[in-house]
Amino acid sequence: MIGALLDMWGRHAPVLSVLLPSLTAVALLLLGDHGNVSPEGGGHEGSRLAWRRRLSLASAGLGLAMAAGLVVRASGGELQVYELGEWPAPFGIVLVLDRLSALMVLLTYAVALPVLAYASGGWDTHGRYFHAIFHFQLMGLCGAFLTGDLFNLFVFFEVLLIASYVLLLHGRGGERLRMGVHYVVLNLTASALFLIGLAMLYAVTGTLNMADAALKVAALQGQELRLAQSAALILLVVFGLKAALVPLYFWLPGAYAAASAPVAALFAIMTKVGVYAIVRVHWVIFGLDAGAASLTVQPWLLPAALVTSVLGVLGALAAHSLSRLVAYLTVSSVGTIGVGVALFTPQALSAALYYTLHSTVVVAGLFLFVELAAAQRGAMGDRLQPAPQVHEPVLLGVMMLFGAASAAGLPPLPGFLGKVMLLQSAADLALRPWVWTVVLGVGFLTIVGLARAGVILFWHVQPPDGGAAAGHSARLQLAPWAFMAMTVALAVVAAPVKAYTDALAQQLTDKRHYADVVLARHGGAALPTTRPYDGRRAPPSTLHSPEPQQEARP
Incomplete structure (x- = not known):
């Protein structure tokens, strides 16, 4: 029985990761919610709130376990393609589980549960x-990370953005x-640009499946090439706004x-959705072997990333x-x-993804720490001005010190390891002076800024004004400690995590294998999509007609 359940989960793992938060949200809506009710007060509404919390936490815990299983399944390097409605790509909607999507789903739930x-x-x-809205947000996040289709990336973007508006x-x-x-207006504008970029890409490739588009973009020339490059730049604007x-x-x-x-702590993963989309589109579709469209955005992305780090x-x-x-x-x-993404080398991408794990959990923990500290400073709240002493200076001081050391990248914490990996990946590049100066300089200024705040x-x-709050409950303190424990764990298991991100980066560079797996599955039999592309005919895995087509003669 257990074996059959595990086998069923294995076959349907990608779609179950999207369905779980969706069905949980629907169940929570059916339970109803009248708000401003405390379960400690008793009564029918208090009991329903307690059940909502139990169901929500249980679903997030199950989602975390499933996400860990996805990483285990993907760690061997095999891609799993889930065809919704059994329509094969590029005709139907597919979910694709690879190392990158599995890692991002795991990171989502690692943040969401605490x-x-x-x-x-x-x-x-x-x-x-x-x-309910929280789980709709998780559904949008998981769907965005697992989809293999650009239009459905847009759809899941809208799902998570609508939920984020409410949150x-x-x-x-x-x-x-x-x-x-402001947030809604900007994101609606970005959504409109997203559709324009997709329309331009579809006009020249005839597909929005990522694997199919990656093969077709490599064969574009002339006006079609320029239109595809314009679409790439528009999509960079869209994803750049999402990533900030x-x-x-x-x-x-x-x-x-x-x-x-x-909500701010959960939003720590939101900017990573934009980064993920940049990696998925500009590495897989417009990456190193995209013909004349290769590295279309690098002249724009790298300077923007360097300036972002400094201005931040x-x-x-x-x-x-x-x-x-x-x-x-x-x-x-x-x-x-x-x-790391803009250097377009597997080593730099691996370092960037390791640093992504670190920065997400650190930022999420710091946002929770901010409220704990603000609640104990009376009317001054979180403003960086002198205020009465907090009720728990030792506890909050340790949290602040650990968070500052992590954010600044002090050894031996994972922020230090991630930055060292990034510096090593740029050691042989002509842009090394710029990368080293910005990364090291930003780390130093981060220490200065956090030290100022701590002082x-x-x-x-x-002197006390009588308005400072007492110490917080262990339940509220548990979540920041959980994020600190994750940070320590990233340093302890740095070697296997780095090995995983190394393999992930190499997997993303193998565009041909990705296309063969995604486009060559129908009823368990492989379609004839593995012939090498000789530059004269359309890539065989991009042919949409079931009838054989004659090769174009030179």
């Missing part, structure tokens, strides 16, 4: 349907509403600082609140990751 536990300490009662406003407040309007790259980062600090602590840390130095400081550090970390929080204290 955040959900923290929110269940009381934040989920500040508005309605928090848990950003959770708890209400004038500042959240103001920043929420310069000059499209200005929305993030205000929005993340205005959001509630658990300068914003952190100038921040007047702890939440904005962490938000600007999020921007800076995206720039560092973008540098204000713990040394520049005023």
